[in-house]
Amino acid sequence: MRSNKTDAPAKRWPAWLFIAGIILFFMPAGLFAGRKHVNHISQRFSTESWFSTFTQRSSFLKNDPFSTIEHPxxxxxxxxxxxxxNKLARQSKTLEDAVVEYRRRYRREPPKGFGEWWQFAQEHDVKLVDEFDAIHEDLAPFWNMSAxxxxxxxxxxxxxxxxxxxxxxxxRVESASVDTSSGEHGKRAFGFMSLxxxxxxxxxxxxxxxxxxxxxxILVPWEHRAFPNMTVHNSSGGMTTPDWKGKGSVWESYRRSCPPYTEARRLYSSYRNPNADNPRVFLGPAQAPQNELTFVTNVEDSFDYCSHPGAHVSQGHFxxxxxxxxxLYPVLSxxxxxxxxxxxxxxxYYLGMKKTYTYGFDAENEGHPKDVDDMEVPWEEKKDVIFWRGASTGGGSTPPGFAANYHRHR
Structure with missing residues (x-):
């Protein structure tokens, strides 16, 4: 009897090893499936967040030599x-089709000269003949204005x-007043003239x-847009210099364009830095930096800075x-x-090749760049390193002290 009691556990031991092996085998699969399920749910509801959607690579996958990681x-x-x-395939093939499509999209008749424009577009092999969303959006504030x-x-x-x-x-197109003495040398005006x-x-x-x-x-205060007949439209008096000279900033002007009930119109909320240590803010503490590798799969160009003013510190154009x-002036930008x-x-910059931005730029034949740039280094002589080389053009610092936080405005 004694021997039977002592032998029973010994006989069951291989079974426990087998069960443990099964658990260890299925655990990675279960974690992987659970991870996929969580990612699926997060992707479904991520559009409700005011952050862009991210694709994350988990630490489990990074350490699993048998997993396959697909780059997005x-x-x-x-x-x-x-x-x-698909967009190219949907474009109108005839003027009649283009007129019908224009009416359907924009709920108005095509502008005067649309037929002549169509002929010009066909002669110059224009591909997207139905896409007027940008100009329609930009001209919308001016429709109530007389010619x-x-x-x-x-x-x-x-x-x-x-x-x-x-x-x-x-x-005949010509320059009425173009400042060629500034750093830009009127390049944008001359480029538009060439078009x-x-x-x-x-x-x-x-x-x-x-x-x-x-x-x-052009940043028009909300009150001026909501009640255009109650304000004097020409309130740009005193603007004698192109820069701020320490009096005002883009963000100060931007937040005035927000509706009065938004967070941006609240002074403290509009200027706080969500990346500061232990911030005490209306929206709660800032999220700590993550070590996970993340990848932005979409960029929301309609992000609402009026509702989330703290995010403005990451954008250089502010x-x-x-x-x-x-x-409300009709300025082309x-x-x-x-x-x-x-x-x-x-x-x-899209109208021709530039020495600063074109690989293989040839000063003697600007329309046809060289196959190999004069400053190119043979592949076998290159080093296995990467770094940024060049001037930080286009950046601003008004007010100063935020340059380390924001992306370049381009």
């Missing part, structure tokens, strides 16, 4: 190519610093105010040195952030 970039590239291919008022404002803003004026007179040259003979007499800077300039204009009311035009 190839899929993002494939999805983008497929979406663009005479629009023209007067174009002339007025052309007198302000860092605003160049281009005009069309008797079918108009191709069809200048079809244009009536008109003026185009062109922003000489890279950043957006610290630009150049003054904004608090009046190469870029703008959400909340600005500039009218977007193609950047002059």
């Amino acid at each position: 970039i190839p899929k993002l590239m494939a999805d983008a190519q497929e979406n663009f291919k 005479a008022e629009f023209r007067n404002r174009a002339l007025e803003v052309g007198q302000l610093p860092s605003i160049d004026l281009v005009r069309v007179i008797d079918g 108009l040259k191709k069809f200048e003979h079809t244009l009536p007499n008109m003026y185009f105010p062109v922003n000489a800077k890279a950043e957006g300039r 610290f630009s040195d150049w003054r904004t204009i608090p009046v 190469p870029a703008k952030a959400v909340g600005f009311l500039d009218i977007r035009i193609p950047s002059n």
Whole structure:
């Protein structure tokens, strides 16, 4: 009897080893499946967060030699190519189709001269003939303005610093007032003129105010937009210099464009730094930095800085040195952030090759770069290192002290 009692556990020991082995075998699979389930749920509900969606690589996968880690970039590239291919396939093939599509999208008749534009687009092999979302959005604030008022404002803003004026007179485009002495040398105005040259003979007499800077300039206070008839539109008096000179900032102007009930209009909430140590803020403590590798899968260009003002410290365009204009003027700019009311035009940097930005730039034959740049180093002589080399162009520091936190505005 005694021997039976002592032998029983010994006989059951291999069974416990087997069960333990099963548990150890399925545990990684269970954790992996659970991780996928959590990621699936987080991706479904991540759009409700005011942060962009992230794809995270877990520490478990990093340490598991049998796991396969798929980098998100190839899929993002494939999805983008497929979406663009489908967009091309949907474009109108005839003028009649284009008119119908324009009416469907924008709930209005195409502008005068649409037929001539269609012919021009066909002759120059324009691919996206139905896409007017950007210009439709940018011109929306001006629809209630008369043509005479629009023209007067174009002339007025052309007198302000860092605003160049281009005009069309008797079918010929020319510079009315372009400052070539500044650092920009009027390049954006001259680039815009080169675009108009191709069809200048079809244009009536008109003026185009062109922003000489890279950043957006038009930031209209919320009160002026909500009650346009109760305010004097020309409130840009005293703007004699293009930079702030220590009096004001882009963020101060931006938060005034926010509705009065938003966090940005509350003084403390609009200026706090969410990355400060142990912050006491309205939205709770800031999230501690993470060691996990993350990858941004989408960038929300409609992020609401009025509701989340603390996030502005990470964006360089809020610290630009150049003054904004608090009046609804029709200013043409190469870029703008959400909340600005500039009218977007193609950047002059897309209109030709530049020595600073073009690999293999050939000064003697600017239209055809060299296959190998003069400063290129043979592959076998390169070192296995990577670093940033170049000037931090385009940055600002108004007010100073935040440059270490924000991305370059480009």
